[in-house]
Amino acid sequence: MSAMDGLRIARGSLEATFLPDLGMLGVSLRHHGEELLALPGGLAGYRAGAVTGLPLLAPWANRLGERRYEVDGVVVDLAGLDLSTDPNGLPIHGTMTAQAGWEVRRAEAFALAARFDFGARPDLLASFPFPHTLEIEAALVQDTLAVTTTLTPTGDRAVPVGFGYHPYLHLPGLPRADVRLSLPERRHLALDDRSLPTGESVAEPAEDLPIGQRTFDDHYALSAGSRLALTGGGRRVTLELGEGYPYGQVFAPQGAEFACLEPMTATVNALLDGGYPRAIPGSPFTARFHLRVEDAA
DSSP states (O other), rough: OOOOOOOEETTTEEEEEEHHHHHTEEEEEEEEEEEOOOTTTTTHHTTTOOOOSEEEEESSSSSSSSEEEEETTTEEEEEEEEOOTTTTTTSSSSSOOOOOOEEEEESSSSSSEEEGGGGGOOOHHHTTTEEEEEEEEEEEEEEEEEEEEEEEEEEESSSBBBBOOEEEETTTTGGGGOOOOEOOOOEEEEOOTSSSSEEEEEOOOOEEEEOOTEEEEEEEETTOOOOOEEETEEEEEEEEOOTTTTEEEEEEEETOOOEEEEESSTTTTTTHHHHOOEEBBBBEEEEEEEEEEOOOO
């Protein structure tokens, strides 16, 4: 199977396509035949290390503040490793972008599952020496794409958990400025000029407002079951956070016709700041989110 073949699942008004040969990237989510995923940079950009579509970010989402971290006495030095970096030179979005090696375990009309053996890759273990497997299951249930990710330790040490997803969403035929962004009650986690947490936060009430001319690159602590949504043009796309996702990021840069609602298992820079969950041997870690798509007035 070539990267462009992909695996397509469909049910009712929804269909989704993933590329197991190219990082298990979600490249399409269609509702009534209209595309809801943006692909800035296309597949060529993704192969070069940029993110697009619906990508898994692992073993860390977002960025690290340094090229050195320590977990349970294991010191990891990232100096000299070829990693994706942000404009400040900080390692960003982990190492799973565009990775080949996903094994399709199940492919059905409504659901698919694929597995990646991270522990079998010495090149990946160089920057994250915690052997584990990752399994992604994508399923269509009524008006919802459900994505379940399970991390299973395969060595004798606990694995710090920091993965997330970065869905690039857009509502067809509608300028992003006219899209309404709904956010739940949350804690807004302050970021410094390198987009790293300062340790400060403020509680914010729920809101439902047009994006307008606002831009976002904002980090939030969220309660279980939180919902973030984009509404406009007769359609609503809702990110519903299930188990394992207590944090999220909203990204909507100036001039872009997309907005990203990003589920995260840990905070930005968690491998340095701590506070991440752990998957211990014999006890996998599972996280779930849903993208619900509905007709809306």
